[in-house]
Amino acid sequence: MSDTDRVLLIPKIDNGIVIDHIPPGFGIAILEIIRRDPAMRDVVVTLGLNYHSSKMGKKDLIKLWLDELSPRVVQHISLVCPGITIKKITNYEVERRYVIRPPQSARNLLRCLNPSCVTNTEPNVDTNFTMVDEEKKKLKCMYCERVFSLKDLKPIIP
Amino acid sequence: MKRDLISLDDLSLEDIRGYLDLATHLETVPDERKLTRLPGAIMMTMFYEPSTRTRLSFEAAMCRLGGRAIGFAAADATSVAKGESLVDTVRTVENYADILVIRHPKEGTARVAGEISLLPVINAGDGANQHPSQTLLDLYTIQRLFGRIGNLKIAFVGDLKYSRTVHSLIRALIKFSHLDFVLVSPESLRLPTYLVPPPEQCMDVTFRETQSLEEAIQSCDLVYMTRVQRERFPDSLEFERVKDAYCLDADILQGAPSHLRIMHPLPRVNEIAYSVDRTTYASYFTQVRNGLIMRQAILLTLLGVAP
Structure with missing residues (x-):
């Protein structure tokens, strides 16, 4: 089966969103974030895993039949998997594309790993992280002031 | 804008030198003059962990500047023992004082207090984080x-x-x-x-x-x-x-x-x-x-x- 045939296994999208260049293995994690947004409950979604990519070797791919992703979902995705591409498709054409970067701060998006952090012990205290090393993707909890690698932090699912 | 003392990360070298210079200057100020600096001011000490020096020296410092100190030295004698949250406790006690001093075993507590309260907040130790x-x-x-x-x-x-x-x-x-x-x-x-x-x-x-x-x-x-x-x-x-x-x-x-x-x-x-x-x-x-x-x-x- 050719690569073109394989790509065609996912139907072409007329109007919607394509999340592309997802590192292989992250497609399901991103789908999980999307799925938990109440606004996404009735949206038609297709997921492709381990597609051939000339840039990455392999990649995952998600197509969504909806107008826009909510900013919160995009922020969540950017924390889990920065560097992926989001394309807005209109009439089968790419109307707009952007590469998502990790945010400089993340309020109430990530859970602090420190069990003694006040955000894990007091009710109604939001978490708040600031990027302190973009290259190594290190974030500092603005409460307990510990620094963590982004890959170790778990997202807060609303 | 109010000022807090929560973390050394918030202070510039200039800020630190400001505190050091003021302490140096205070060595030369006569005790009777110091007593006129904060008359009527009330400092609230909220100590959720044991302390000797920090709490007593803050209280003595306030008294020597002409103010007064009130507060608690253990949370079990307050509504915290009934399950009151930190946020509610801060919102309550800030009505009774001009400045809050808080010590707590959980890291980041003073930052939360500083965000909630309209009063200046001093971190007197938050878990293993800062003092x-x-x-x-x-x-x-x-x-x-x-x-x-x-x-x-x-x-x-x-x-x-x-x-x-x-x-x-x-x-x-x-x-x-x-x-x-x-x-x-x-x-x-x-x-x-x-x-x-x-x-x-x-x-x-x-x-x-x-x-x-x-x-x-x-x-x-x-x-x-x-x-x-x-x-x-x-x-x-x-x-x-x-x-x-x-x-x-x-x-x-x-x-x-x-x-x-x-x-x-x-x-x-x-x-x-x-x-x-x-x-x-x-x-x-x-x-x-x-x-x-x-x-x-x-x-x-x-x-x-x-x-």
């Missing part, structure tokens, strides 16, 4: 002992993992220059790596680890001892294993350089023998004395009152 008023008095002590903060070789000894005084002081010292840190600790109590900044972020500051207290004594200008804190250990067996890892006594200090000074935030348990108190090296009670003057400087600064 900024202790740090400022430590810096003041170092400046008075050596005439400078910089061009010094400083050993931190003991519990470097959980000691908030060490964490705070290192965060402050790396804002200065030409400092060599020698970290002396058992393997399980090493300084967390997130506290060691990348070299490009500090001016000529080096970190080196050793397990030899003797070597540190011979090579350093200052030895900063710490207590191994039982209350921070999740595993009591591990505490028993390391609690007496480093004990300083007059014998170990034999032949130490005359300019060496020993500091300790206190309380001590076994890590400094009483025999050391009689030597010229001991500077921990000097810290205690300096704590009163520095806390006066902190109260005046945060309440925006001239000395």
Whole structure:
């Protein structure tokens, strides 16, 4: 089966969103974030895993039949998997594309790993992280002031 | 805009020098004049953890500036015992005072209090994170002992993992220059790596680890001892294993350089023998004395009152 045939296994999208260049293995994690947004409950979604990519070797791919992703979902995705591409498709054409970067701060998006952090012990205290090393993707909890690698932090699912 | 004292990360070198200069100035202000600085002001102490020096010196500092101190020294005598949240407690007590001083076992609590409250908030220790008023008095002590903060070789000894005084002081010292840190600790109590900044972020500051207290004594200008804190250990067996890892006594200090000074935030348990108190090296009670003057400087600064 050719690569073109394989790509065609996912139907072409007329109007919607394509999340592309997802590192292989992250497609399901991103789908999980999307799925938990109440606004996404009735949206038609297709997921492709381990597609051939000339840039990455392999990649995952998600197509969504909806107008826009909510900013919160995009922020969540950017924390889990920065560097992926989001394309807005209109009439089968790419109307707009952007590469998502990790945010400089993340309020109430990530859970602090420190069990003694006040955000894990007091009710109604939001978490708040600031990027302190973009290259190594290190974030500092603005409460307990510990620094963590982004890959170790778990997202807060609303 | 109100000012808090939550973390050394919030303070510039200029801010730190401001506190040090004010403390120096306060040494020359007569007691009767100080009493006229904060008449009628009320300081609220919210201590969810035990304290001797920090709480009493803040209270004494406020009284000596003409104000009054109220508060609690243990949360079990308050509505916290009934399950009241920190947020509600802060929102309540801020109605009764002009400034809040909070100590809490959980890290980040003072930051939360500072965000909620309209009053200035002082972090008097938040878990293993920071203890900024202790740090400022430590810096003041170092400046008075050596005439400078910089061009010094400083050993931190003991519990470097959980000691908030060490964490705070290192965060402050790396804002200065030409400092060599020698970290002396058992393997399980090493300084967390997130506290060691990348070299490009500090001016000529080096970190080196050793397990030899003797070597540190011979090579350093200052030895900063710490207590191994039982209350921070999740595993009591591990505490028993390391609690007496480093004990300083007059014998170990034999032949130490005359300019060496020993500091300790206190309380001590076994890590400094009483025999050391009689030597010229001991500077921990000097810290205690300096704590009163520095806390006066902190109260005046945060309440925006001239000395």
